[in-house]
Amino acid sequence: MPFEVIVGAILTQSVAWRNVEIAIANLKEKDLLDPVALLTAPDEVIEEAIRPTLYYRQKRRKLQAFCRHLLDKYQGDLTALFRRPLSELRAELLGIWGLGPETVDSILLYAGGLPTFVVDAYTKRIWARLGIHPEGIEYETLRAYFMDHLPPDVQLYNEYHALIVAVGNRYCRAKQPLCVECPLLVRCRYQPAGNEKSTVES
DNA sequence: GCCCAGGGGGCTC
DNA sequence: GAGCCCCATGGG
Numbered sequence: 040m041p042f043e044v045i046v047g048a049i050l051t052q053s054v055a056w057r058n059v060e061i062a063i064a065n066l067k068e069k070d071l072l073d074p075v076a077l078l079t080a081p082d083e084v085i086e087e088a089i090r091p092t093l094y095y096r097q098k099r100r101k102l103q104a105f106c107r108h109l110l111d112k113y114q115g116d117l118t119a120l121f122r123r124p125l126s127e128l129r130a131e132l133l134g135i136w137g138l139g140p141e142t143v144d145s146i147l148l149y150a151g152g153l154p155t156f157v158v159d160a161y162t163k164r165i166w167a168r169l170g171i172h173p174e175g176i177e178y179e180t181l182r183a184y185f186m187d188h189l190p191p192d193v194q195l196y197n198e199y200h201a202l203i204v205a206v207g208n209r210y211c212r213a214k215q216p217l218c219v220e221c222p223l224l225v226r227c228r229y230q231p232a233g234n235e236k237s238t239v240e241s
Numbered sequence: 242g243c244c245c246a247g248g249g250g251g252c253t254c
Numbered sequence: 255g256a257g258c259c260c261c262a263t264g265g266g
Contacts, residue, residue, distance in 0.1 A: 051248090052247080052248040052249070053246070053247035053248050053249085054246085054247085054248095055246090093246095094248090094249095097249085097250085101249085136249095136250080137248095137249070137250080138249085139248060139249045139250085140248095140249095141248065141249090142248070142249080159247095159248090160246095160247060160248085
């Protein structure tokens, strides 16, 4: 359900996914997993539901900012939203208060099924540790790097990001030295058959 | 008790 | 445009 995925993308900002699942279950239970409901329910009720995801006041406002945009411009129709050209839609969503590049790319990739690469803190850290990029590389620069080196394939971007998160959980969170022979990282160099573009690094 | 987690907004210089 | 703090809280 795309709307649920969008809510998850906003709620997961700087918080573990486990807490997001609790919050989404709370919203479901209160029948709040709906743009109109999120704009009409009392603020305290929404905040109570999403409290496990931290920053609940800000996140309530972020959810509502997106819902307002969706209703004002698309009458709540997500299919119409995701029909727009990717680059235009990306710029449009970045203009909504509370949505930065990572959240927007997550929405486009996971809810919209559109081929945009999601860069997260793990991606920056891992690629810095590999010596490929500096630690402080800008989001857009790193995103462009991946998209220049990978075909615009939604499934590939999905898997790639999942692998990076898995590597990050193992080596960044646990503060273990990054092993370039890590099977997950090796899979990150996966190159789809028939594609002449190189992937990340050799 | 302190530090870290870590997207995004907003302020300062 | 870089650097900092704030949002809120749990876990180590």
